Amino acid sequence: MKITKVVDAKGMACPMPIVKTKKEMKQLESGDILEVQATDKGALKDFEAWAKSTGHELLQTKEADGVLTFHIKKGE
Amino acid sequence: MSVTAMNPKELARKVIQKEPLFILDVRNEDAFRDWKVEGENIQYLNVPYFDLLDGVEEIVDQLPKQQPILVVCAKEGSSILVGEMLSEEGFNTSYLAGGMKAWSEHLEPIKVADLREGGELYQFVRLGKGCLSYMVLSGNEAAIIDATRMTDAYMMFAKQMGVSISHVFDTHLHADHISGGRMIAEETGATYWLPPKDAEEVTFNYEPIEDNAHLQVGASRIDIQSLDTPGHTIGSMSFIVDEAYLLTGDILFIDSIGRPDLAGKAEDWVGDLRHSLYETYQSLSPEHVVMPAHFMIVEELNDDGSVAEKLGVLMERNHGLNVDDEREFRSMVTDHLPPQPNAYREIRETNMGNKTPSLEEQREMEMGPNRCAVR
Known part of the structure; x- marks a missing residue:
């Protein structure tokens, strides 16, 4: 998997992880993959719901040492 | 603006x-x-x-x-x-x-009764989660029943009222919220009472509550009587405060009854649940005021925000107390149960002392509604 860009949202509280991700997403081409790192537990469900609502594809979610890592493929 | x-x-x-x-x-x-x-x-x-x-x-x-x-x-x-x-x-x-x-963490203390010789009974309503806990005030002493993990709320309230907490009870080993009982007991030196059958695996010291025991609290000697009422858990106890107020724990609610499955033993405990509801409570005076450990829906709140109703009224109106057929009752409490509370296994482990989650983890574990009842 080729990651185009990494967003570091560790330590940020809701809504900042999504605000930041949304902003970065705008700079990408469709099909590009964004990696987001967050520590806010609420991000888990919110990223799932956000991806669904915006048409991006949440490829993968990992959790290790309290850090959530999302891989999101930009939609059309 | x-x-x-x-x-x-x-x-x-x-x-x-x-x-x-x-x-x-x-x-x-x-x-x-x-x-x-x-x-x-x-x-x-x-x-x-x-x-x-x-x-x-x-x-x-x-x-x-x-x-x-x-x-x-x-x-x-x-x-x-x-x-x-x-x-x-x-x-x-x-x-x-x-x-x-x-x-979810806010507790609203509401006075629900004047007891003998100036004693008072307060109900702490946790509106966001439907949990109810109690404080009995007597002279300069207090007893707490089914405390939540927001222990400061009780300790500050006791301080305001000028009482020291001498006894802490849990009606049963809770599965939907983390008990604050042990922490309050540790910080105040109060005695922590638990039903022994629910406490077989706990890792800390406690005093076992015996069936039909009486404990006098404070100068007004407010009587707290224990009553063996298994069914939600095998050890579930009820308490009768000042001979009038029946604290039913998670066995009997205003508009529903306890569920027997949160420790994985619905089939085994349904008979106990029925006996507690249809024999033990039935033998008490209908004038007793029932005060449960939960409410399910806000419609169960009285006008002052409290949750309490006479046993006699519940005997007539609560569907769970009016299923004559034992098989139908069995099916009701084992076949159509609502989803189990969030993280209920981890919550039980925490209340046994086997797990010590951080505050943030405790909050995550308690997220969501309580689901301890069957309607």
Whole structure:
């Protein structure tokens, strides 16, 4: 998997992880993959719901040492 | 106009007084569906905050122009963001300070009875989660029953009332919320009482509650009598305070009854549950006032926000006390159970002392509604 860009949202509280991700997403081409790192537990469900609502594809979610890592493929 | 904070206490008063309120809940749809601020005169709109980051134009038509709007999210960050946008559009907007997290932790103490010789009984209503706990005041002493993990609330209240906490009870090993009983006992030197059959695996010291024992609390010698009422758990106890107030734990609620399956033993315990409800409680005076450890829906709240009803009234109106056929009863409490509470296994382990989660983990474990009852 080729990651185009990494967003570091560790330590940020809701809504900042999504605000930041949304902003970065705008700079990408469709099909590009964004990696987001967050520590806010609420991000888990919110990223799932956000991806669904915006048409991006949440490829993968990992959790290790309290850090959530999302891989999101930009939609059309 | 700028967005103002509404703290959980103000919201609690509005819910209790049944004030009309419009809530814009900006959490994701699953979270909203699972659990929200409940109130009899609350209207809701749920639009996730991430759909509103570019502006609120799309929802302004669905919002009331005159009525105040409360924006709610999980912690508060998103509700401030959305609240500010709505304020700029001219809406009368506030946000819930601390979000659902703070709402879930708010306890509202309500006096429910005057006891003999100046004693008092308070019910601590945890509106956000439906948990009820109790404090008996007698002279300069207090006893607490089914304390939540917000231990400061009880200790500050005791301080305000000028009493020291001498006894702490849990009616059973809780599966839907983390008990504060042990911590209060450790910090105040109070005796921590647990039903021994629920406490076989606990890792700390406690005093076992025996069936039909009497304990006198404080100078007014308020009597607390224990009553063996298994069924929700194998050890579940009820308490009769001052010969009049029946604390039923998770066995009998106002509009529902306890579920027997949270320790994985529905089939084994259904007979116990039936015996407790149909024999033990039936043998008590119908004048006893039932005060449970939970409510399920806000309609169960009395006008002052308390949750209490005479046993005789429940004997007539509570469906769970009126299933004559034993097989039908068995099927009701084992076949059609609601989903189990969030993280109930981990909560039980925590209450046994086998797990010591951080505060943040404890909050996560308790997220969502309590689901200890069968209707």
